[in-house]
Amino acid sequence: xxxxxxxxxxxxxxxxxxxxxxxxxxxxxxxxxxxxxxxxxxxxxxxxxxxxxxxxxxxxxxxxxxxxxxxxxxxxxxxxxxxxxxxxxxxxxxxxxxxxxxxxxxxxxxxxxxxxxxxxxxxxxxxxxxxxxxxxxxxxxxxxxxxxxxxxxxxxxxxxx
Amino acid sequence: xxxxxxxxxxxxxxxxxxxxxxxxxxxxxxxxxxxxxxxxxxxxxxxxxxxxxxxxxxxxxxxxxxxxxxxxxxxxxxxxxxxxxxxxxxxxxxxxxxxxxxxxxxxxxxxxxxxxxxxxxxxxxxxxxxxxxxxxxxxxxxxxxxxxxxxxxxxxxxxxxxxxxxxxxxxxxxxxxxxxxxxxxxxxxxxxxxxxxxxxxxxxxxxxxxxxxxxxxxxxxxxxxxxxxxxxxxxxxxxxxxxxxxxxxxxxx
Numbered sequence: 001x002x003x004x005x006x007x008x009x010x011x012x013x014x015x016x017x018x019x020x021x022x023x024x025x026x027x028x029x030x031x032x033x034x035x036x037x038x039x040x041x042x043x044x045x046x047x048x049x050x051x052x053x054x055x056x057x058x059x060x061x062x063x064x065x066x067x068x069x070x071x072x073x074x075x076x077x078x079x080x081x082x083x084x085x086x087x088x089x090x091x092x093x094x095x096x097x098x099x100x101x102x103x104x105x106x107x108x109x110x111x112x113x114x115x116x117x118x119x120x121x122x123x124x125x126x127x128x129x130x131x132x133x134x135x136x137x138x139x140x141x142x143x144x145x146x147x148x149x150x151x152x153x154x155x156x157x158x159x160x161x
Numbered sequence: 162x163x164x165x166x167x168x169x170x171x172x173x174x175x176x177x178x179x180x181x182x183x184x185x186x187x188x189x190x191x192x193x194x195x196x197x198x199x200x201x202x203x204x205x206x207x208x209x210x211x212x213x214x215x216x217x218x219x220x221x222x223x224x225x226x227x228x229x230x231x232x233x234x235x236x237x238x239x240x241x242x243x244x245x246x247x248x249x250x251x252x253x254x255x256x257x258x259x260x261x262x263x264x265x266x267x268x269x270x271x272x273x274x275x276x277x278x279x280x281x282x283x284x285x286x287x288x289x290x291x292x293x294x295x296x297x298x299x300x301x302x303x304x305x306x307x308x309x310x311x312x313x314x315x316x317x318x319x320x321x322x323x324x325x326x327x328x329x330x331x332x333x334x335x336x337x338x339x340x341x342x343x344x345x346x347x348x349x350x351x352x353x354x355x356x357x358x359x360x361x362x363x364x365x366x367x368x369x370x371x372x373x374x375x376x377x378x379x380x381x382x383x384x385x386x387x388x389x390x391x392x393x394x395x396x397x398x399x400x401x402x403x404x405x406x407x408x409x410x411x412x413x414x
Contacts, residue, residue, distance in 0.1 A: 007203055014314065025253065058340055
């Protein structure tokens with residue numbers, strides 16, 4: 001039973017590799033931070049009433065082109081609103097500061113992303129800038145409620161007439 | 162007819178009993194085997210490090226196929242952004258542990274069974290017994306431990322490479338957004354899911370290693386007997402792995 005130095009090195013490398021894979025699986029594919037986009041770019045803030053199922057790392061797009069990522073989502077207890085921090089790629093440094101941010105859904109069951117529509121101001125967003133006009137995530141239940149209420153309203157109107 | 166059936170049933174029960182007693186004998190030698198880390202290290206090398214290449218290649222291609230098939234299927238519902246979570250969950254909970262165990266049985270299990278079987282056929286095990294050296298301590302237990310340690314590690318490597326393969330096809334080739342891919346995956350995969358994959362890997366490691374050393378040790382001391390032991394190792398490992406997989410999934414889901 002000769003166990004040479006090479007065997008030991010290969011075995012050690014294999015064991016370390018296995019544990020590295022386990023570490024990767026636990027930290028990278030479960031809920032944990034991953035530096036997407038690194039430090040390149042600048043941060044903007046948007047306060048939403050409801051972010052729906054928006055997730056950290058979701059894309060931020062303008063006219064369908066990805067310009068940044070959602071960096072963090074937190075809850076502000078003073079405003080009673082969700083605070084979404086967005087990291088925009090430094091290439092896109094001329095976004096008018098009256099642009100609006102809305103949470104949209106890709107496809108019927110797809111993931112949610114933030115769509116930014118350019119405004120008309122000649123001042124541009126700087127690091128730490130805040131979106132004034134925002135549109136919340138579409139909550140299906142609210143929409144159905146509204147629709148149902150609308151139908152009920154119409155019915156009473158028609159009977160009233 | 163009735164007698165043959167009874168005989169088969171008795172044989173099956175006796176088989177399980179023999180394997181269980183065999184496992185107990187290995188457990189009896191575990192403490193003294195663990196005192197010889199070099200012996201175990203060389204067996205981890207045999208069972209694990211030498212299986213690394215096949216595990217990595219198969220993991221990559223299983224992941225790539227999962228990327229193609231998953232994308233094609235999810236695209237029909239317009240939800241290809243869920244590719245990350247669907248593929249990762251499939252790999253972590255099912256495909257990773259099971260395929261890694263089947264490959265392990267084919268690559269390392271057969272090697273173990275034929276090695277011990279040849280030791281039996283060439284009277285090496287008998288020679289050890291005559292010298293008052295317990296073959297369980299020097300031959301069987303280190304190989305068993307090596308397999309038990311190696312398979313969970315191989316499973317984790319398989320899954321990690323598989324996710325890389327999914328990413329390669331889904332993100333780089335088919336154009337699923339990278340942020341969506343990873344954020345959806347991270348949103349749906351829990352640490353418990355990874356632990357379930359790890360537990361499956363450990364259980365399959367015990368089962369496959371036990372079957373391999375048992376079949377090798379009890380092989381008929383002929384060339385034919387060694388060949389038959391090798392075949393039985395692969396067949397029994399595959400069947401037991403899939404049965405255990407169902408049981409663990411049913412319990413842990």
